[in-house]
Amino acid sequence: MSKPRVAIHKFASCSGCQLAFVNMGTELVELVKLVDLVHMAEVGHVLPDDAEMDIAFIEGSITTPHDVERLKSIREHSKFLITMGACATSGGIQALRNNADSAEWMRSVYARPEFIHSLSTSGAIANYVKVDFELWGCPVSVRQMLSTVRSFLFGVPPQIQREKVCQECKRRGNNCIMVTQGAACMGPVTRTGCGALCPSFGAPCYTCYGPAENINVGSFGRRLMGLGLTQEQVVRKFSSINNAAPAFSDAAKLFCSEPWMEE
Ligand code: SF4
Ligand code: SF4
Known part of the structure; x- marks a missing residue:
């Protein structure tokens, strides 16, 4: 055959x-x-x-x-x-x-x-x-x-992975670098598939696998600002490799337009 x-x-x-x-x-x-x-x-x-x-x-x-x-x-x-x-x-x-x-x-x-x-x-x-x-x-x-x-x-359906990089970190037993080091890691909004590669080596995730399912970009962007990022830096975090994925482009627009820090 x-x-x-x-x-x-x-x-x-x-x-x-x-x-x-x-x-x-x-x-x-x-x-x-x-x-x-x-x-x-x-x-x-x-x-x-x-x-x-x-x-x-x-x-x-x-x-x-x-x-x-x-x-x-x-x-x-x-x-x-x-x-x-x-x-x-x-x-x-x-x-x-x-x-x-x-x-x-x-x-x-x-x-x-x-x-x-x-x-x-x-x-x-x-x-x-x-x-x-x-x-x-x-x-x-x-x-x-x-x-x-x-x-x-x-002839079987391929496995679709939509969960967050954070979940992969938990399975690997990684200490969360956002919680323990204050790193601006994008794992909470990024879909897994990489095996949490970057955080496993102490580096923050930068969204290369695109948006995960059920993400709250507004709350997460505010958390990043709580870590010391400016509003413009939050926009740039969402404007990376997958900037045109709707969840990330919407997030960038949200933080471009709202005066979050003044509240
Ligand atoms: S940047 Fe890419 S390879 Fe690194 S942790 Fe995020 S999704 Fe994985
Ligand atoms: S830039 Fe495009 S082609 Fe190059 S590694 Fe990334 S996804 Fe693949």
Whole structure:
């Protein structure tokens, strides 16, 4: 029996998610026993966007009209389409430009901006086509990728993780760095999937896995200000890698507009 065909497509991104994939080591050998990795430009396998696929992973955000055409063709020819990382799932750090005047930026950077054909926004894949599953993270967790491929291959629903990084810290027995050190850690509003990587090494979480479920950004932003952050610093905390995820962009707008400290 032929193995399922898998493609990894790249749009606007740093390629870090693909590198995480390539770096998975012996597990990559296990994976290619299950599937045929037939398109991945990073490792030299290149097929046209209209090649038929069982699973298409998408890295990167949509930033040009040409990207939109490519993406629609990939969707049309793929049974399952899965976003891979923050760029593809929420628009990435490059979505900060969505709040700026992109035409003005191009005029200020390029001598001949008329040759640049880009959209005014950096958009998530789901803004343009149906997405079957989303993998968050910057970069994605290889463990999550493997588990998702296995789920699709065996016809079972993939595991959706929406709980907070804090819960992963508790399971690992970490001391909370917000409580014990006053660190401005974003774990209470960030979804897990990384295994609480940063706090486990004493560093505050900076939201790379996107918003967790049931978060109260108003209360949490006030807690950050209680730790000494200014209102502008709170806005910046929410305006990171997943700045265009609705829960975080709403939080940034909330703290842009309200005079919280004066109350
Ligand atoms: S999600 Fe992060 S690591 Fe992945 S491509 Fe985007 S910027 Fe790079
Ligand atoms: S702790 Fe936060 S910033 Fe660090 S890897 Fe996990 S989700 Fe990303």
